[in-house]
Amino acid sequence: MNPLARKVFTRVGTGLITVIFAATIVFFLARVTGDPTHQILGENASQEAIDQLRNQLGLDQSIFVQYAEFLSKLAVGDLGTSLRYGIPNIELILPRLGNSFLLTAVAVAGGSAIGYILALLGATKRGSLWDKLSTSIAGIAQSIPPFWLGLVLVYFFALRLEWLPSGGVGDWTHVILPAVAIGMIPLAYVTRVGRTSIVSVLAEDYVLAARSRGFSERQVLLKHVLRASAIPVVTVIGLLTGAILSSTVTVEVVFSWPGIGSLANQAIQGRDFTLLQAMAIVTAVVFVLINFIVDLLYEVLDPRIRTR
């Protein structure tokens, strides 16, 4: 097997194992935390109703039979049917996932870009006013809760100034305010991690050597510093993307944004355990994909990784 095929095979295999492992944990957790039928029907439900629902959900079978059935359905992409809505979970999740992706992508891209510019300013002008300003902005961005910032943004830009819509999904203007609220998280982390990384690369001998060879500061930064310093930043962005994608419920509620976070909220309130189970599996798949993209970016940024 050639190295590229082996690499792809290993990555896909590792990803599948991760998803199966996550699905297994989700499956058993849903069952060890109590009988879902009690949670769905309530404490006063009759035994007959409970038995009927247990039979309907297959919960009256042994746990191993349930698990085998669960895995066989998962293998063909069947994530079950929502107890509350009565339609396949995947049909509920995918449109919401698309919305969440859009919001997360805009927030992470914008926040990270601004964060990296601030990091570059701080690192290349260490100790200056720019450095202090970028560090202060990162500190403020990190300490503001996104839902609170969301409320403030809605108050000023939607209600007072009437420049932007206060919520919902529509044209590109709808994504700005929630993206700004969420984007403070990557902005803060990328500024801090990026600054530290750039400062450390700037102190490397090969940067001094590049300067001494007659390259301008801009050329040195573009060709040697940015690429080398981007690896920890990409790691942070990858981790944050996954975390933001699956944890923006408060911001989604503030902006009435129909994303995966608000769907999870509805599933919890509706005791829709099959939907929650499906969402957990989809989230695991998303994390695997993000890690795969991050690994690819590592290879682009540091070609030595390809040669190992």
Next chain:
Amino acid sequence: MTNSATPTLLIPQTRMAELDISSVSVSYRNHRTGKQQDVVTDASLEVLERESVALVGESGSGKSTLARVALGVQSIKTGEVLIRNQSRYATKRVTGQDSEVMGDVQGVFQDAVGSLDPRQRIDRGLGELRRRYPKRTEWISDAELMEQVELPIDLLRRYPGQLSGGQAQRIAVARALVVKPRLIVADEPTSALDLSAQAQVARLLMHLRNDHDVALLFVSHDLALVRQLCDRIYVMENGRIIESGAIETVMTCPQSVSTRRLIEEGGLHEVPGTGMNEHARGDTPEARV
């Protein structure tokens, strides 16, 4: 303190100064006290065309700082640095906008592997220099360059981390040579290498000096090597140049205590593999590679 046999008497007046550092002072901010602290004080140094000049001194004497001044990567507090009579800078850091001046002076550093971008293949690094100096680098192909530094051509496709210290140092010399510099500032280029690699790099530097007419500012504390490679010497102590002159004069009749101590500690052993005894000079035919 200057020896009686001054450099200007040895070198014909028609030779232009490749590097003329005059009355340069460099200071760093002491992070503990917050005060500026001089690391180089009122230093003057000159390297003429095709001349090899040594800059020696104990650790912390300021010689590497002065080398960085010559390379244009160190801010100076006062003084002037001229490259072929053109001002390199007054008191500001050079940013490389003046292509010709920056190409004239190239550096070779102590940590050879560290001085090469670990993410950049050797041929890509050379390509980057060729794009930066398209005219200066057209005189030689990559293959010929590798031949000059006695390395196999297949090393071009490697990353710096895949090279030995000696190979990396010869690649560093190749990267300096490709620009056809008039002056190479070599900051302790052999001190991190084993004996065999030291000899290879020393031979290479002699080759550059003899066959490519490159002037050399050689920063070192290895006086045996300095004696074989250089025409003149500057001795630094506590940020000041305390002695200078023709190499044989300073070595045989040192005027300062510090120089005497350096000579005693440095010894006069032969550098293995250079084909030169302790009194041989680099301009003898048998010394050429």
